[in-house]
Amino acid sequence: MAPNELSVNCYEGGLKTIYTGGFPKHDFYARRFTNYGVIPMFAMKDKEEHSTRKRMMSNVYSKSYVMSSPTVAATTKATVFDRYLPIMQRSSDTGKPVEMLSLNYGYSMDSFMTMQFGLKLGPNLIQNDEERKWYLEHFFSRRPWMFWTDDMPTIESWLRKIGIRLVPAWCDKSTEALEKWQIKFCDDAEKLLEEDPNPPAADYPVVYAQERAQLRKSGRPDPYADSQPYPYRLDVATDMYDHNAAAHETSGDTLTWLYYELSRRPQLMADLRKELMTLNPPLLFPPPAGQEIKLPDPKAVDQLPLLDAILQETLRIWTAVPGGQPRVTPPGVHTLAGYDNIPAGVRVQAASYTLHRNPDAFPDPLEWKPERWLNPDPKQLSEMRHYFWAWGSGGAMCIGSNIAVHSMKHAIAGLYTNFTSTIVDSADIDQAEGFTAGPKGNKLVLQWKHV
Ligand code: HEM
Helix, strand or coil, X not given: CCCCEEECCCHHHHHHHHHHCCCCEXXXXXXXXXXXXXXXXXXXXXXXXXXXXXXXXXXXXXXXXXXXXXXXXXXXXXXXXXXXXXXXXXXXXXXXXXXXXXXXXXXXXXHHHHHHHCCCCCCCCCCCHHHHHHHHHHHHXXXXXXXXXXXXXXXXXXXXXXXXXCCCHHHHHHHHHHHHHHHHHHHHHHHHHHHCCCCCHHHCCHHHHHHHHHHHHHCCCCCCXXXXXXXXXXXXXXXXXXXXXXXXXXXXXXXXXXXXXXXCCHHHHHHHHHHHCCCCXXXXXXXXXXXXXXXXXXXXXXXXXXXXHHHHHHHHHCCCCCCECCEECXXXXXXXXXXXXXXXXXXXXXXXXXXXXXXXXXXXXXXXXXXHHCCCCHHHHHHHHHHCCCCCXXXXXXXXXXXXXXXXXXXHHHHHHHEEXXXXXXCCCCECCCCCCCECCCCCEEEEEEC
């Protein structure tokens, strides 16, 4: 905590006032999430500007869209069956374990980016080890220095001006390399849509096309038009980058911890498999001889109670965005958590790490207990829902929660229908500190065995 900063972790007079009440975002977001020098939706402070941009994209992120999209169906089948499960099959066949954290980042990136840009243009980081390593190294190696630019920007830029670098120069080079890698997907999608506005469903760049079309329809001037080869290039590119960065880290960490928890509980793995085998058809890999892979109705996957409880409990105790989500008190005087006379301009924030450990909402808060989500007492469930904050809340709540849940549930369902896992190396699996944070040891090594 700093002198002009408050941590508020109660629901009434806390979360409800700050987040549902729409306190504006802190400058932290612009410092951390700006790409190409252009503010993305994630960092917009002005409520109107933020909600206008969010509305442009929310249709393709809605649950009904995700569940019925032919693009998502095709990309789910390709990423789970053609790319992800064969790696576990190899582990089972050869007895060689797999490092899952990096693979799960790759899966989450492919799963989301093939929806974002279509199957043909999206990456294949699951199978392309070199490209995945390149991307993750550039993306994460800058993390230890971000404190200076996120939280001490004045000192950092003042010292930079007189030649003292708190953030090494190679961090800027990594940022440039990542921006270049990212914008190529946008340029390719632009070319695809110019040549054929209706490509095959599997190759349709759903998210890119949605924001591109909505911005063109909006009539809003493009501030970068003169320097760019096509309209709104940088506005769309900054959002596309943020969205896939938000997708791969959060979902990759969550899947890794979920597999860690399941690998320690053979009986729960068996119970989950029993539930997964009720799907019609079940997600069998390889498919029975002579049969094509056919996915069950995504709604049926979504509604499996034990699968849902296991994911929900992982999102609670291993929450992927554990750090404070900073907002600023607007003009006027405020009361928060029973404290009066809080002036304007104070950084206020709640953290899901803390909220998710409230023992009134979650008895035995430090225990990973999926059963707490199965048939709880209605009063207890209402308390749990108030304090469950994995997706944030209010107008800036996660836009990608439906595609994230869809993607994670299909990965888990595909794996545990067909395989069991045992831990080979889970050293330092505990969560690091940060706004987003994965396992301290940066790895989870598992051995897979076909059932
Ligand atoms: C396990 C997966 C995920 C978790 C736990 C998660 C969590 C969150 C949280 C807590 C926030 C609020 C952050 C804040 O206000 O500081 C957020 C916002 C956001 N998330 Fe996610 N997220 C996940 C996956 C995704 C995916 C797949 C996307 C892809 C589109 C995404 C895109 C975003 C964006 C763009 C925002 C900003 C929303 C806004 O400003 O209105 N997230 N996410």
